[in-house]
Amino acid sequence: MTPVLEMRPPAAAPKGVLDVAGVGVGPFNLSIAALLDHVQGIEARFFEKKQKFAWHQGLMFPGSILQTSFLKDLVTPVLPTSPHSFTAFLVEKKRFYDFLSGRFTGVTRMEFNEYLQWVSGRLESLVFGEEASAVRLDGNRLRLEFAGGRTELTRNLIAGAGMMPFFPPCTAPHVGPDCFHAGTYLSHPRSFAGKRVAVIGGGQTGAEIVLDLLTRSEGAPAHVSWISNLARFSPLEEGGFVDQVFTPGYVSAYQTLNDDARRSEISGQKLASDGITPITVDTLFAEIYRRRHLMGENCISLLPGRNLEAMDRQNGSFLLRTRALPSGGDEFYNADIVILATGARPALPACLEPLRSRMDLDANGLPVLDASYRIQWDGPAGVSLFGLNLGLSSHGIVDPQMSLMAWRSAVIINALTGQDVFDVSAGPELVDWPKRLPDETPMTRAAS
Numbered sequence: 001m002t003p004v005l006e007m008r009p010p011a012a013a014p015k016g017v018l019d020v021a022g023v024g025v026g027p028f029n030l031s032i033a034a035l036l037d038h039v040q041g042i043e044a045r046f047f048e049k050k051q052k053f054a055w056h057q058g059l060m061f062p063g064s065i066l067q068t069s070f071l072k073d074l075v076t077p078v079l080p081t082s083p084h085s086f087t088a089f090l091v092e093k094k095r096f097y098d099f100l101s102g103r104f105t106g107v108t109r110m111e112f113n114e115y116l117q118w119v120s121g122r123l124e125s126l127v128f129g130e131e132a133s134a135v136r137l138d139g140n141r142l143r144l145e146f147a148g149g150r151t152e153l154t155r156n157l158i159a160g161a162g163m164m165p166f167f168p169p170c171t172a173p174h175v176g177p178d179c180f181h182a183g184t185y186l187s188h189p190r191s192f193a194g195k196r197v198a199v200i201g202g203g204q205t206g207a208e209i210v211l212d213l214l215t216r217s218e219g220a221p222a223h224v225s226w227i228s229n230l231a232r233f234s235p236l237e238e239g240g241f242v243d244q245v246f247t248p249g250y251v252s253a254y255q256t257l258n259d260d261a262r263r264s265e266i267s268g269q270k271l272a273s274d275g276i277t278p279i280t281v282d283t284l285f286a287e288i289y290r291r292r293h294l295m296g297e298n299c300i301s302l303l304p305g306r307n308l309e310a311m312d313r314q315n316g317s318f319l320l321r322t323r324a325l326p327s328g329g330d331e332f333y334n335a336d337i338v339i340l341a342t343g344a345r346p347a348l349p350a351c352l353e354p355l356r357s358r359m360d361l362d363a364n365g366l367p368v369l370d371a372s373y374r375i376q377w378d379g380p381a382g383v384s385l386f387g388l389n390l391g392l393s394s395h396g397i398v399d400p401q402m403s404l405m406a407w408r409s410a411v412i413i414n415a416l417t418g419q420d421v422f423d424v425s426a427g428p429e430l431v432d433w434p435k436r437l438p439d440e441t442p443m444t445r446a447a448s
């Protein structure tokens, strides 16, 4: 394998001290590990609590399609010659020609997971079955403590522990076998036979679960209520101009904006990443049409524009109170099972709690990141904490998804090594995104 850079000789770290440790091996840290495999002189280990790589298994429906191009894999956007690419996977699995013959508009999440697993089996820097329980400062090093009592010393750390499932506050007292987060939908098989099921959340996950409930050959529910606080069940915004949001150039323009403008960008671009994949919309709509008009079944209530406000247990089932948006009227629905397709929120991984008081935190209590994903804190010079899935505010709508995953990994590796190992500069942008120039006044922008 050709190294992509002439690295300085291995860092003069005392024996037994890692240059960098990663907490969690999801796609994001896996991408960093795959790119670091090309970088000499960096002692890295990535620790994952699961026994082997697995990507959102609880939602791995056989037909679910990746919302991102397979070319935006772990490595290709910054190192297309890497043997850890999706194309290399297809070639090694002897399915390259069949894959092309398929003329697929998208890759299934199942196949992308297989690719991710394949890469995870090729990297020596990954350690499975190790749960990081705490990170503490130990002189000018970080001490990573594991659930089993073992420790590792490292000079830098990359937090890649994923996001926290979000439970609407009124659901908290009821969470259990009959009220659960969508993330566990397939990992704990349940019977829905003859039950009234409420699915809360109108995004891709909610849509996939509703589709699964309506098309079950066995154990189909009696009725599904699909409740969403969005004004309608909206498809993902797609197309060349939308995809321009998922470019390094967009991120750098976004980073010039003030907090108010950033918030408005994030909400304005929401459907570019949170909408429902068009093929899921079409399949689901056709199924609902068939059941309602051809079979004469009242199998589903479509309830957008409603916020779940309250939930009570009554005679063994749930009574849900929703508030219609924007009229404010209350409505009530009964359900035997409530599935919370309510997404996940960024959160500081629990193991970093010992260092929280030393971090700059934003209004949401999340660490502030610089442009290189470094958590801003008052630790010693040369000891960096990097945050994955913590940069919605600092890097915009691209942060929680995989479109710029390899680019982000390259930015972090450049910061880690202090060298331009990878070219992460933005090319000439097609779209001139709104920016706030450092000394901008309305007149200077208009005149330029």
Ligand SMILES: Cc1cc2nc3c(=O)[nH]c(=O)nc-3n(C[C@H](O)[C@H](O)[C@H](O)COP(=O)(O)OP(=O)(O)OC[C@H]3O[C@@H](n4cnc5c(N)ncnc54)[C@H](O)[C@@H]3O)c2cc1C
Binding pocket: 023, 024, 025, 026, 027, 028, 029, 030, 047, 048, 049, 050, 054, 055, 056, 059, 065, 066, 067, 068, 130, 131, 132, 133, 160, 161, 162, 163, 205, 349, 351, 388, 389, 400, 401, 402, 403
């Ligand atoms: C169902 C679903 C489908 C998605 N599809 C797409 C898509 O098509 N395109 C797209 O761009 N984005 C998609 N996303 C969004 C995003 O790409 C994924 O959420 C992605 O998995 C984020 O990767 P991650 O590495 O940050 O986190 P995760 O995948 O959540 O991985 C974090 C890992 O950290 C481990 N961990 C946590 N705490 C510890 C600890 N203390 N010690 C050790 N290990 C720990 C966890 O076990 C886990 O394996 C999807 C998200 C979901 C939920």
